[in-house]
Amino acid sequence: MTLRDGMIPLIARLRSMTNADPNVFSDEALQAKLDETQQRYYRVPLIACPNYADGALLYRDFAIPAELGRALEEGEAFVIRTSNGTLIDPSAYSYHAEAVRVRFVEDVGPANLYLDCAAYDLHRAASRVWAEKAALAAADVDWRADNHAFALSDTFEHCMQMAGLHARLAGPIITKWLREDG
Numbered sequence: 001m002t003l004r005d006g007m008i009p010l011i012a013r014l015r016s017m018t019n020a021d022p023n024v025f026s027d028e029a030l031q032a033k034l035d036e037t038q039q040r041y042y043r044v045p046l047i048a049c050p051n052y053a054d055g056a057l058l059y060r061d062f063a064i065p066a067e068l069g070r071a072l073e074e075g076e077a078f079v080i081r082t083s084n085g086t087l088i089d090p091s092a093y094s095y096h097a098e099a100v101r102v103r104f105v106e107d108v109g110p111a112n113l114y115l116d117c118a119a120y121d122l123h124r125a126a127s128r129v130w131a132e133k134a135a136l137a138a139a140d141v142d143w144r145a146d147n148h149a150f151a152l153s154d155t156f157e158h159c160m161q162m163a164g165l166h167a168r169l170a171g172p173i174i175t176k177w178l179r180e181d182g
Contacts, residue, residue: 004073004077006077009074010034010071011034014030014034014125014129017122017123018129020133025132033128033129034120037120037122038118040117041117043081043116046062046080047063047064047065048061048062048111049063057110059109060108062103063101068117069122070097070098070100071121072095073117073118074097077116077118078115079115079117080102080115080116082111082113083112092104092106102115123166123171124167127167130163131159131163133159134156134159134160137159138156141153
């Protein structure tokens, strides 16, 4: 699997959330965990956030709807279009992940802009990484020697607790149901 440039910030965040050892969990492996949670969105309307300057409204900032979350893949998967479907050059704007906004270099006016993107559930991916870390630690046993005690089973318990925490923080899983009554 090839590492996608737009995933590098998300992989760094996932590695930080899970304290994943790069010798055990490669960037490609973490990208695969993130890809398991990927949701594709098309034509999501951006929310204009006009500012006043010199007595006029400037339309440079556009908010991304909160439903998409804060974990969006950057790069080729992050595309902004006009209402007629025209692609906007990525050099005309910048994506600010923490602010969940897009900022244009120039005023674009009160245009209807739409986002195509890939969103990821970082907490669900983190839960899966922690569960895998627990599986790796499951074989460890507690032992004592010369007034020293090593409780290696605590690592397993800690990993399971962290997997549970991130599973509770993860977003809901949405599925499509189809009724077929023969």
